[in-house]
Amino acid sequence: MAEWQSTVSPVALARQLRTAHLPEPAGHRPAYRELAGQVRLLVSEGRLAVGTRVPAERELAQALALSRTTVAAAYEALRADGYLRSRRGSGSWTTLPEGSSPPSDALHPLPPDESGRTLDLGIAALPAPQPWLGQAAARAVEQLPAYAAGHGNFPTGVPVLREAIARRFTARGLPTTPDQILVTTGAMTALQLVHHALLSRGDRVAVEAPSYAHTLRALQRADTRLVPVAQHRGRWDLPEWQRVLRDAAPRLAYVIPDFHNPTGALIDEDQRRALLAAARTSGTTVLVDETPAELGWNTTEMPRPTAALDRGAQVVTVGSASKILWGGLRIGWVRAAPGLIRRLATDRAFTDIGSPVMEQLIAAELLTEHLDEARADRHQRLRSSAEALLAALRDQLPRWGAELPPGGLTLWVSTDGLSGAALAQAGEQTGVRIAAGSRFGVDGAFEHHIRIPLTVPPAAAPDAAARLAATAALAATGHWPGLDSALPLAV
Amino acid sequence: MAEWQSTVSPVALARQLRTAHLPEPAGHRPAYRELAGQVRLLVSEGRLAVGTRVPAERELAQALALSRTTVAAAYEALRADGYLRSRRGSGSWTTLPEGSSPPSDALHPLPPDESGRTLDLGIAALPAPQPWLGQAAARAVEQLPAYAAGHGNFPTGVPVLREAIARRFTARGLPTTPDQILVTTGAMTALQLVHHALLSRGDRVAVEAPSYAHTLRALQRADTRLVPVAQHRGRWDLPEWQRVLRDAAPRLAYVIPDFHNPTGALIDEDQRRALLAAARTSGTTVLVDETPAELGWNTTEMPRPTAALDRGAQVVTVGSASKILWGGLRIGWVRAAPGLIRRLATDRAFTDIGSPVMEQLIAAELLTEHLDEARADRHQRLRSSAEALLAALRDQLPRWGAELPPGGLTLWVSTDGLSGAALAQAGEQTGVRIAAGSRFGVDGAFEHHIRIPLTVPPAAAPDAAARLAATAALAATGHWPGLDSALPLAV
Numbered sequence: 002m003a004e005w006q007s008t009v010s011p012v013a014l015a016r017q018l019r020t021a022h023l024p025e026p027a028g029h030r031p032a033y034r035e036l037a038g039q040v041r042l043l044v045s046e047g048r049l050a051v052g053t054r055v056p057a058e059r060e061l062a063q064a065l066a067l068s069r070t071t072v073a074a075a076y077e078a079l080r081a082d083g084y085l086r087s088r089r090g091s092g093s094w095t096t097l098p099e100g101s102s103p104p105s106d107a108l109h110p111l112p113p114d115e116s117g118r119t120l121d122l123g124i125a126a127l128p129a130p131q132p133w134l135g136q137a138a139a140r141a142v143e144q145l146p147a148y149a150a151g152h153g154n155f156p157t158g159v160p161v162l163r164e165a166i167a168r169r170f171t172a173r174g175l176p177t178t179p180d181q182i183l184v185t186t187g188a189m190t191a192l193q194l195v196h197h198a199l200l201s202r203g204d205r206v207a208v209e210a211p212s213y214a215h216t217l218r219a220l221q222r223a224d225t226r227l228v229p230v231a232q233h234r235g236r237w238d239l240p241e242w243q244r245v246l247r248d249a250a251p252r253l254a255y256v257i258p259d260f261h262n263p264t265g266a267l268i269d270e271d272q273r274r275a276l277l278a279a280a281r282t283s284g285t286t287v288l289v290d291e292t293p294a295e296l297g298w299n300t301t302e303m304p305r306p307t308a309a310l311d312r313g314a315q316v317v318t319v320g321s322a323s324k325i326l327w328g329g330l331r332i333g334w335v336r337a338a339p340g341l342i343r344r345l346a347t348d349r350a351f352t353d354i355g356s357p358v359m360e361q362l363i364a365a366e367l368l369t370e371h372l373d374e375a376r377a378d379r380h381q382r383l384r385s386s387a388e389a390l391l392a393a394l395r396d397q398l399p400r401w402g403a404e405l406p407p408g409g410l411t412l413w414v415s416t417d418g419l420s421g422a423a424l425a426q427a428g429e430q431t432g433v434r435i436a437a438g439s440r441f442g443v444d445g446a447f448e449h450h451i452r453i454p455l456t457v458p459p460a461a462a463p464d465a466a467a468r469l470a471a472t473a474a475l476a477a478t479g480h481w482p483g484l485d486s487a488l489p490l491a492v
Numbered sequence: 493m494a495e496w497q498s499t500v501s502p503v504a505l506a507r508q509l510r511t512a513h514l515p516e517p518a519g520h521r522p523a524y525r526e527l528a529g530q531v532r533l534l535v536s537e538g539r540l541a542v543g544t545r546v547p548a549e550r551e552l553a554q555a556l557a558l559s560r561t562t563v564a565a566a567y568e569a570l571r572a573d574g575y576l577r578s579r580r581g582s583g584s585w586t587t588l589p590e591g592s593s594p595p596s597d598a599l600h601p602l603p604p605d606e607s608g609r610t611l612d613l614g615i616a617a618l619p620a621p622q623p624w625l626g627q628a629a630a631r632a633v634e635q636l637p638a639y640a641a642g643h644g645n646f647p648t649g650v651p652v653l654r655e656a657i658a659r660r661f662t663a664r665g666l667p668t669t670p671d672q673i674l675v676t677t678g679a680m681t682a683l684q685l686v687h688h689a690l691l692s693r694g695d696r697v698a699v700e701a702p703s704y705a706h707t708l709r710a711l712q713r714a715d716t717r718l719v720p721v722a723q724h725r726g727r728w729d730l731p732e733w734q735r736v737l738r739d740a741a742p743r744l745a746y747v748i749p750d751f752h753n754p755t756g757a758l759i760d761e762d763q764r765r766a767l768l769a770a771a772r773t774s775g776t777t778v779l780v781d782e783t784p785a786e787l788g789w790n791t792t793e794m795p796r797p798t799a800a801l802d803r804g805a806q807v808v809t810v811g812s813a814s815k816i817l818w819g820g821l822r823i824g825w826v827r828a829a830p831g832l833i834r835r836l837a838t839d840r841a842f843t844d845i846g847s848p849v850m851e852q853l854i855a856a857e858l859l860t861e862h863l864d865e866a867r868a869d870r871h872q873r874l875r876s877s878a879e880a881l882l883a884a885l886r887d888q889l890p891r892w893g894a895e896l897p898p899g900g901l902t903l904w905v906s907t908d909g910l911s912g913a914a915l916a917q918a919g920e921q922t923g924v925r926i927a928a929g930s931r932f933g934v935d936g937a938f939e940h941h942i943r944i945p946l947t948v949p950p951a952a953a954p955d956a957a958a959r960l961a962a963t964a965a966l967a968a969t970g971h972w973p974g975l976d977s978a979l980p981l982a983v
Contacts, residue, residue: 051835052689097834129640138636138850142629149620152947153820186677186822186844193843198543219842329644329849331677343588344542351710352684353677353844357851358820359629456643 009049011056011064017043017445018065032067033074040075041084042426044095054094055085120461120468123434125262125410125454129327130378133371134363141362148358155355156346158184158334162365166320166334169368173294174305180339183346186356188292188321188333192216193352194345195317195335196253199286200225205251207242211413211441211450213262213290216255229443235266235406239275246283254280254287258307259294263441263452264413265406267297270304281313289318292333295325295372297408298380299387314338322364324410326375332356332364382455387412389459393466398473403453412453413438419476421451424469427476433468500540502547502555508534508936509556523558524565531566532575533917535586541713545585546576611952611959614925616753616901616945620818621869624862625854632853639849646846647837649675649825653856657811657825660859664785665796671830674837677847679783679812679824683707684843685836686808686826687744690777691716696742698733702904702932702941704753704781707746720934726757726897730766737774745771745778749798750785754932754943755904756897758788761795772804780809783824786816786863788899789871790878805829813855815901817866823847823855873946878903880950884957889964894944903944904929910967912942915960918967924959 009017018039043049055061058076062069076093079085083098148159157163163179170177185191200206202224208217210229220227228249231238237256246254256276258268280287289307297303308316321333335345349355367375387405390412394403402415416424421437428435438450457465500508509530534540546552549567553560567584570576574589639650648654654670661668676682691697693715699708701720711718719740722729728747737745747767749759771778780798788794799807812824826836840846858866878896881903885894893906907915912928919926929941948956 051838096831124643124645126643126645128642129644131637131640134640135633135636138633142626142633145626145629146622148820149622149625149818151619151820152615152617153620153818154615154617186848189842190844215841222842327640327644328845329639329642331844331846331848340587347542350706351680351713353681353822354819355822357677357822357848359850359854360848363850 008054009056011060014049014056014061015064017049031074033071033078036065036067036071036075037078037082037084040079040095041082042422044084044097049095051095051097054092057092118432120433120457120465122428122451122453122457122465122469123436125452125456126323126328127379127382127410127456129329130367130371130375133367133375134327137363137366137371138359140366141359144362145359148362153355153358155184155358155361156349157342158182158356159358159361159365162332162361162368165365165368166336169372170306170336173303175309175336177336181336181342183335183337183342184356184361185333185335185349186353187323187331188290188319189215189219190349190353191319191321191333191335192288192290193219194348195288195319195337196220196223196225198341198344198348199288199317200252204253205249207245207249207251207254207285208443209237209256209261210443211263211438211447212255213257213292214436214440216290217441217443220255227443229446232261232264232266235261235264237268237272237276239272239279242276243279246279246285250283251285254285255290256287256307257290257293259291259303260296260407260409262290262293262409263411263436263438265293265409265411267300267407268304270310273304273307274310277307277311277313277316280315285315287311287316289316291318291320293324293409294320295376296379296383296410298384299405300407308336317341322367325372325379326364326367330360330364332360383408383410385459386455386457386462389462390453390455390457390465393462394469396463397466397470410455412455414451414453416449416451416473418449419473420448422448423476424451424472427472428468431468431472431475433465433472435469435472499545500547502551505540505547505552506555508540522565524562524569527556527558527562527566528569528573528575531570531586532573533913535575535588540586542586542588545583548583609923611924611948611956613919613942613944613948613956613960614927616943616947617814617819618870618873618901618947620820621858621862621866624858624866625818628854628857628862629850631857632850635853636850639853644846644849646675646849646852647840648833649673649847650849650852650856653823653852653859656856656859657827660863661797661809661827664794666800666827668827672827672833674826674828674833675847675852676824676826676840677844678814678822679781679810680706680710681840681844682810682812682824682826683779683781684710685839686779686810686828687711687714687716689832689835689839690779690808691743695744696740698736698740698742698745698776699934700728700747700752701934702754702929702938703746704748704783705927705931707781708932708934711746718934720937723752723755723757726752726755726759728759728763728767730763730770733767734770737770737776741774742776745776746781747778747798748781748784750782750794751787751898751900753781753784753900754902754927754929756784756900756902758791758898759795761801764795764798765801768798768802768804768807771806776806778802778807780807782809782811784815784900785811786867787870787874787901789875790896791898799827808832813858816863816870817855817858821851821855823851874899874901876950877946877948877953880953881944881946881948881956884953885960888954888957888961901946903946905942905944907940907942907964909940910964911939913939914967915942915963918963919959922959922963922966924956924963926960926963 058069058072062072076085085093086096087093162184163182166182167177167179205226205228206220207228207230209232228245228251230241230245308318318336322330391403394401400417403412422439425435425437436452438447439445441447549560549563553563567576576584577587578584653675654673657673658668658670696717696719697711698719698721700723719736719742721732721736799809809827813821882894885892891908894903913930916926916928927943929938930936932938
């Protein structure tokens with residue numbers, strides 16, 4: 002059975018290998034092992050998708066100016082380790098070894114059998130707000146019989162939840178009616194529906210740099226062209242945004258202004274207005290991801306939602322219950338003009354058809370009855386985690402750079418020139434999962450950053466920082482384990 | 493804001509208009525109204541997707557051999573009725589009028605405000621099996637705290653549900669381990685993940701004719717090429733399957749052998765083996781949709797699941813809790829080799845990330861504790877509905893053709909030469925939603941069929957047949973309302 006779909010060209014793979022910024026080899030490792038280690042890193046980090054067809058040996062050798070023998074030996078080593086599969090006449094494609102964790106980048110959850118011995122600094126998600134989740138679930142069970150009498154299919158969402166979401170937008174300063182709301186199965190599904198409705202292959206999409214890793218990859222998988230626009234010290238680079246919107250006339254601009262992922266920045270109303278004005282001129286739809294919007298644990302004033310400043314019906318807003326309530330609910334939403342909401346509801350017949358009824362009832366109950374309590378709980382957790390992590394990092398990794406952001410779920414940390422990807426791979430030895438900064442950029446940018454989620458309890462922060470320091474020492478020694486994971490380590 | 497994505501070429505639109513098989517115009521209607529009515533039908537039936545860019549007037553006029561004035565007047569009428577929007581320099585694209593029901597074909601649920609006055613013969617979904625759903629939900633609430641302590645993110649599914657699904661496959665004669673199972677958010681999401689992993693644009697996919705409407709359209713939206721293979725009297729046309737597999741060498745064959753949708757046919761083991769043998773020779777992956785597999789209300793012997801006869805690891809199976817349990821749960825699954833399951837789990841980071849925890853716990857509880865009771869309840873409902881509907885149809889529409897199938901959720905009814913699409917549109921006047929047969933075929937096949945879901949209670953069957961008979965009378969008069977819905981009707 003053929004399992005691949007995408008293909009990476011020799012030139013593109015050579016570029017990815019060059020931007021991997023691995024530590025210099027220690028000198029005693031043959032070139033083929035170095036190459037195999039780099040490809041393995043790209044696969045296990047998820048930057049080269051599983052199932053990607055790789056170039057023929059001769060082509061890659063030419064692109065890398067290596068001998069064909071070296072590339073052939075590297076491919077052989079990758080096959081032996083389960084990272085490559087080949088078939089005569091069909092070429093070779095990337096795979097993951099049997100038994101390795103299915104999600105291949107640190108942004109996926111660890112399999113249960115690994116979560117005991119590994120500190121997961123990849124996934125940025127909190128436990129559910131208790132006891133309110135349990136209370137809301139019990140209330141939902143009481144409401145269920147009224148829905149159980151029907152087919153349970155609500156393409157735009159269960160009315161009580163659409164109303165609750167609309168009320169929350171209105172309370173935040175953006176008057177909203179239920180017919181402007183589509184309930185989705187999480188924010189990624191919402192983004193996927195909007196992308197599919199508004200974008201065609203080859204369309205340009207302007208994105209913040211850095212930005213949310215999974216959205217960037219989802220857009221790349223849809224064959225759009227990403228135009229990154231830098232973010233500086235918690236502000237948009239507005240002249241650059243204006244230039245990109247004018248010159249590239251992107252179909253879509255994707256932004257996270259309310260506690261940006263990964264930096265936690267909060268964009269003020271003046272900047273929002275300026276971006277909307279430029280987007281209006283260029284005819285660009287602004288897709289605002291408000292997934293972290295309720296996480297302002299370090300700010301007192303909230304700007305109004307971006308769509309509240311919109312004078313040209315050009316803003317589409319996506320939000321989620323995953324961060325402020327619980328990721329296990331898988332409830333998100335789109336706020337847009339009723340016509341687009343209808344279009345998206347029709348389109349989802351080809352994806353999830355609708356969202357589950359029970360989760361919608363639970364989310365409606367939580368949003369209506371327990372949002373303030375859940376928010377206070379989250380803010381307290383995030384603030385204490387951030388303060389403890391920052392203190393521990395400054396203590397144990399004083400040359401790394403991090404600041405307390407106004408909100409959000411993560412710290413964005415510069416690593417004093419160490420490769421985030423190398424740290425991520427070294428972390429496999431030291432027992433810590435690390436989200437490399439390059440995951441949040443386009444084409445290998447932000448290599449010298451990592452993202453740390455504020456999910457570490459304050460008491461565990463010193464241990465987390467100690468593990469990171471050990472990982473940094475391993476990554477900096479140059480004794481890169483590569484495929485030699487059986488060798489003794491330098492820690 | 494630009495809302496379109498896809499484009500329909502003049503030739504393709506002309507072909508769709510030609511296969512629409514509308515009744516002859518009554519003679520007094522101008523050509524532009526006829527054309528506008530046909531386009532409106534394609535849009536409101538969902539065969540021309542909302543947001544599709546339509547050809548320029550001149551091009552369509554040429555393709556249809558009509559004057560440009562006629563096409564311009566038709567477009568103007570469509571704009572006036574809210575079915576088309578145009579912008580200078582950007583062309584025209586299909587829309588739905590404000591306030592019209594978002595799901596535009598009869599396979600979507602009715603909006604609540606319409607469900608009182610309309611008999612919905614579109615959606616084939618039963619109410620939840622009570623009291624077991626409520627009992628399982630209450631049990632799930634008890635189990636929730638253990639999950640609430642974590643992030644709630646399970647890309648492959650909550651272990652108890654993976655285990656329950658694997659046990660059920662094993663009990664059906666197909667030994668299965670949990671690592672062969674991916675829990676998805678309904679069967680459509682499962683199909684979408686499999687399509688994305690196994691297919692590239694332009695790939696050929698062999699499908700039964702007829703087949704499940706939404707899968708056909710999802711495959712067409714992914715720019716694959718469908719190769720329909722006829723189904724005759726509850727059997728596959730095996731010589732034709734063998735010819736198609738040999739000559740077209742499709743990447744994928746999509747089949748519904750266990751109570752086919754829409755015909756309810758059950759394929760025997762000999763036929764399954766013959767198809768698998770041919771697919772092995774052609775290197776085709778067989779995607780088996782088992783969504784209706786537990787609905788054998790009119791058969792005593794069940795063949796083993798298709799994958800149990802597989803000797804080449806070439807079968808991928810998709811299933812769902814929606815039909816045997818409840819559509820409001822949105823729980824489906826994929827059964828495949830562990831390597832493909834891992835790949836799909838990684839891919840879903842760009843769609844739904846994971847399925848909601850509560851629904852998974854409810855589904856696990858229902859599958860483990862209440863499957864037999866739920867199945868008995870479903871079988872009794874479906875059998876009594878089928879028998880009553882069949883009797884009422886034979887009474888009131890004796891020239892229509894239908895038979896009692898061995899199982900499934902629908903009757904596949906031939907309409908004595910009446911256009912199913914015309915019946916669907918006439919049904920808007922007579923208050924009955926009808927799923928036209930052409931929705932289940934490729935390129936307008938099965939125009940003279942409709943699908944009737946077995947969701948009508950036996951006591952309501954005579955009324956349903958009476959409404960269908962009135963609808964048939966209206967559709968047959970030739971007084972096609974088209975855009976003249978304000979005119980008095982011929983009923």
